[in-house]
Amino acid sequence: MTLDSFIASRQGGWGELERGVSRLSRGRLRGVSAADVERFAVLYRHAASDLAVARRDFPDQPVTEYLNSLCGRAHLLLHRGSDARRPGVLRFFAIEAPRLFRASAGYYLASLACLLAGTLAGWLAYDLRPDLRSLLVPSSLFDQMARGAPDVSIPQPLLAAPSIFVHNMEVAALTFAAGLLIGIPTALLLFYNGWSLGTLGAAVHAGGYDYAFWSLIAAHGVLELSIIVIAGAAGLRLGDALLRPGLRSRADALASAGHDVLGLFLATVVLLVAAGCLEAFVSPSGLPGGAKIAIGLSVGAVFYGWLLLAGRARPAPPGLDLDAASQPATPI
Amino acid sequence: MNVGYDAQRVTTADNIGISFRVAGLATRVTAAVIDGMILAVLLTALFLGAGALAAAIARGGSSQAQVNVGFLALLLGALMVIVVIAYFTLFPVASAGRTPGKSAMGIRVMRVDGTGAGLGDNFLRSLALVVDVLGTGPLLMFFHPQSRRLGDLVAGTVVVRERTPVTLAAAATAQPLYLRSPEPGPPLDGLGRLGERDFQALRAFLSRPGLAPPQRAALAGLMAAPLLDRMDLPPHAPERAWPPELLLERLYLQLLSRLGSP
Numbered sequence: 001m002t003l004d005s006f007i008a009s010r011q012g013g014w015g016e017l018e019r020g021v022s023r024l025s026r027g028r029l030r031g032v033s034a035a036d037v038e039r040f041a042v043l044y045r046h047a048a049s050d051l052a053v054a055r056r057d058f059p060d061q062p063v064t065e066y067l068n069s070l071c072g073r074a075h076l077l078l079h080r081g082s083d084a085r086r087p088g089v090l091r092f093f094a095i096e097a098p099r100l101f102r103a104s105a106g107y108y109l110a111s112l113a114c115l116l117a118g119t120l121a122g123w124l125a126y127d128l129r130p131d132l133r134s135l136l137v138p139s140s141l142f143d144q145m146a147r148g149a150p151d152v153s154i155p156q157p158l159l160a161a162p163s164i165f166v167h168n169m170e171v172a173a174l175t176f177a178a179g180l181l182i183g184i185p186t187a188l189l190l191f192y193n194g195w196s197l198g199t200l201g202a203a204v205h206a207g208g209y210d211y212a213f214w215s216l217i218a219a220h221g222v223l224e225l226s227i228i229v230i231a232g233a234a235g236l237r238l239g240d241a242l243l244r245p246g247l248r249s250r251a252d253a254l255a256s257a258g259h260d261v262l263g264l265f266l267a268t269v270v271l272l273v274a275a276g277c278l279e280a281f282v283s284p285s286g287l288p289g290g291a292k293i294a295i296g297l298s299v300g301a302v303f304y305g306w307l308l309l310a311g312r313a314r315p316a317p318p319g320l321d322l323d324a325a326s327q328p329a330t331p332i
Numbered sequence: 333m334n335v336g337y338d339a340q341r342v343t344t345a346d347n348i349g350i351s352f353r354v355a356g357l358a359t360r361v362t363a364a365v366i367d368g369m370i371l372a373v374l375l376t377a378l379f380l381g382a383g384a385l386a387a388a389i390a391r392g393g394s395s396q397a398q399v400n401v402g403f404l405a406l407l408l409g410a411l412m413v414i415v416v417i418a419y420f421t422l423f424p425v426a427s428a429g430r431t432p433g434k435s436a437m438g439i440r441v442m443r444v445d446g447t448g449a450g451l452g453d454n455f456l457r458s459l460a461l462v463v464d465v466l467g468t469g470p471l472l473m474f475f476h477p478q479s480r481r482l483g484d485l486v487a488g489t490v491v492v493r494e495r496t497p498v499t500l501a502a503a504a505t506a507q508p509l510y511l512r513s514p515e516p517g518p519p520l521d522g523l524g525r526l527g528e529r530d531f532q533a534l535r536a537f538l539s540r541p542g543l544a545p546p547q548r549a550a551l552a553g554l555m556a557a558p559l560l561d562r563m564d565l566p567p568h569a570p571e572r573a574w575p576p577e578l579l580l581e582r583l584y585l586q587l588l589s590r591l592g593s594p
Contacts, residue, residue, distance in 0.1 A: 002531060002591050007504045014500055048348045055349075057528075066503035069496035072350045075342065076428070076440075079447040156400050163407035170410040173417065177462045180482045238486065251480070255488035258456050266455075 003058050010050050014070060017043040021073045044074040095311035097267035102308070104233050104261060107240070111232035114187045115225070118194025119201070126202035137203040157280040165276025168224060172231035172269050176238075176261075180254075183239020190232045193225070215289030218296035220279035223303055227275065230268045234261035271303070337477045340490050342446030350446065352492040355439040357473045360491060366433035371419055375412055382408045413462070420458035425451050438495040449489050457483035509538045512578070516585035520571060522563030523586055530559065531591055534584040552576035559583065 020040050024032065032040075051067040058064055101108070126136055171189075178185035204213040237257050245253035282295060340352045355363075386401050423431040429440035429449055441449045441457070449457075460483030461469075469481040478490050537555060556576035565571055571579060 002528070002588070003535075005591075011500060011504050018500060045346065048344055048346055048350075051350070052348045058532075061503075062498045063503040066496065066498040066500060068350055069498065071344070071348070072342075072352050072446075072492075073494065075344060075350055075446050076442055076448060156396075156403075159400055159407075160403050163403040163410070166414060167406050167410040170413045173413070173459055174462055177459045180460055180463045180486060181468070251485045254485050258486035259452065259488070262452055262456055 003061060003063070006050075006053070006058070007063055010046075013043055013046050014050070014067070017047050017074060018070055021070070021077060024077055040074075041078060044071070044078060047071050047074065092263065093267060096263055098307050098310040100260065100264040100267075101230070104237055104264060107233035107236045108230060110236055111186075111190055111229045114190035114232065115194040115229055118191035119198035120194075121191070122195040122198025122200075123202040124198075125195075126199045126206070133203070136199040157284075161276045161280035163276075164279050165272045168228070168272045168276060169269055172228055172265075172272065175228060175231045176235045176265050179232075179235025179238035180242075181239070182242050183236045186232050186235035186239065190229070193228060197225075211289055215292045216283055219282045219292040219299075220275050220296070222296045222300035223271065223275040223278065226300065226303060227268045227272055231265055234265045237261045274299075338479070340444065340446075340478055340492060342444075344446075352442070352446070352490075354478045355437070355491045355493050356479055357470065359437050359439055359493070360473065360479065361470065363431070363433035363437040363439060366436055367419070367431050368433075370432055371416060374415060374419070378411065378415065379408070416461065417455075417458045420461060421451070421454045424449060424454045424457075434491070439491050439493055441489050441491055444488055444490050449487065453487040453489055456487040457489060459483070460486050509535070509584075510541070511538065511581055511585075513581070514585070515582075516589065517578075517582040520563070520583065520586060521569070522565055523583070523590065525563050526559065526583070526587060528591065530562075531584070531587045534580055534587065537580060538584055549575070549577060552580050556580060 017040070020036075020043065024040075047067060048071050051064070051071050054061070054064040054067050122136070126133060129136075175186055175189045178189060201213070204210060238254065238261070241253040241257035242250055248256070278295070278299070282292060287295075338354045338356065340354055342350050342352060344350060382404060386404050389397050389400050389404065391397075420431060424434075424441050427435070429442055434440055441454065443449050443453060460481070463469075464472075464481045464483055469483070472481050472485075473479045478484075480490055484490055533555070537551070543551065553576040556579050560572060560579075574582075
């Protein structure tokens with residue numbers, strides 16, 4: 001077949017495919033009849049096989065370039081991202097997210113260690129360098145402590161709640177994304193969060209207001225700090241994938257780690273809404289300090305109970321390996 | 333699989349390779365500037381709204397009002413980041429990998445395997461923007477063979493060009509041939525020994541512009557000699573005496589009538 005007869009005999013189909021691609025170029029096959037989609041797929045396969053022929057017979061002709069670009073545009077329309085692996089919301093929270101957490105337990109511990117190191121360092125810095133105390137802790141805190149209790153101004157809760165959780169989501173997103181710079185900024189951010197807590201804790205301890213301070217932050221702090229630590233763990237996982245990619249290329253290892261921890265990050269960041277509501281409604285309320293601490297501890301117990309216990313595989317009945325049977329066939 | 337610079341190779345289910353042209357640094361920065369201008373308008377509106385709200389709250393003048401304004405400022409600062417992340421996540425999801433800026437530049441996001449990027453992929457890309465604007469983005473795009481920034485690496489995506497310089501009309505238009513006469517001449521013996529490749533070579537020779545006549549004649553002589561040998565013509569055949577250019581022309585026309593009918 002010559003180039004001219006090749007083009008002449010096939011260009012009707014190519015033109016039809018091109019018109020279809022232009023019509024569907026917003027990327028939606030929804031609202032197109034099933035027959036049209038089938039026709040589109042047939043035309044696409046014909047064009048792809050024509051592309052293979054053109055590559056072999058007319059490698060340097062413009063028609064090869066044309067077919068390549070036509071097939072590329074059609075391919076993107078027909079092959080959307082695989083939604084099959086995305087579980088339902090309920091299944092995701094009940095099973096997938098806790099499993100993801102347990103798979104990253106090592107990173108969680110490393111992240112927690114960064115935070116605690118910051119807390120310890122902040123506490124020690126406050127105790128060991130009395131000359132720097134006014135720099136470490138805002139002076140207004142001393143005024144408030146002198147008046148009796150720290151932080152007594154109560155904001156309008158309906159405004160405070162979204163402000164707090166949106167701000168915390170930003171902090172969590174930053175902590176996670178910073179892991180892309182081989183994890184160092186993530187570790188520094190965690191250390192800084194711990195440092196703030198440590199210096200404040202030491203300051204109120206020196207003033208003898210321990211109970212007032214801890215009961216003020218316990219209700220929301222347990223959940224909030226846990227989520228920041230998990231975001232940090234996700235960030236450290238990214239950094240680790242870049243530093244130690246194993247047998248894969250760094251890009252492949254990073255992409256795989258990113259998709260692995262994304263679910264964990266999203267599942268916990270959503271809970272910052274709950275933490276923000278606790279901080280706006282419960283923490284400044286007139287409840288007794290003991291009740292606030294109890295609320296904080298029970299919220300923490302439920303949170304870690306969910307992460308550590310939910311979604312554990314039940315022992316399979318003997319002789320019936322459902323997991324293996326439901327695995328997709330792998331090409332040999 | 334990557335083939336060379338500025339190309340992303342994708343293999344279809346039928347094992348046919350399609351190569352996408354990757355969008356370069358300049359195109360992507362231009363698209364980002366367009367998106368930035370749209371975002372600037374959105375964020376300005378957000379600021380004006382929040383400012384009006386803050387003024388209304390502060391009219392009370394109490395210390396309670398001051399605390400509320402402080403929280404409003406906190407909300408506003410965080411919302412800016414969230415709006416940017418949402419913009420770069422939701423637009424590509426809603427319109428097949430294109431933000432308005434990308435759409436204007438004719439580029440789009442896809443996964444490296446040639447499928448469309450989903451919500452999770454685009455969210456990871458946008459989240460990484462927080463880091464990429466610090467300088468890693470442009471730097472990596474400059475050095476990476478597929479112009480991928482950190483966000484592309486972590487999400488497994490690549491940004492490709494949609495527009496192509498070749499249209500069907502251009503591809504289907506036959507290149508003009510420089511023929512002296514449309515006559516195929518007397519049938520040539522041994523034509524059956526020539527095939528498709530010879531035909532393509534003859535076509536390439538006859539469509540070549542800009543050759544000075546002496547050069548064209550010399551080139552035709554070089555091409556004709558092996559063809560005549562392959563055709564196995566007797567040593568005194570009249571065809572050997574034809575001018576080489578005429579011989580090539582007639583060979584082409586006769587092969588065309590033989591091969592051209594599918």
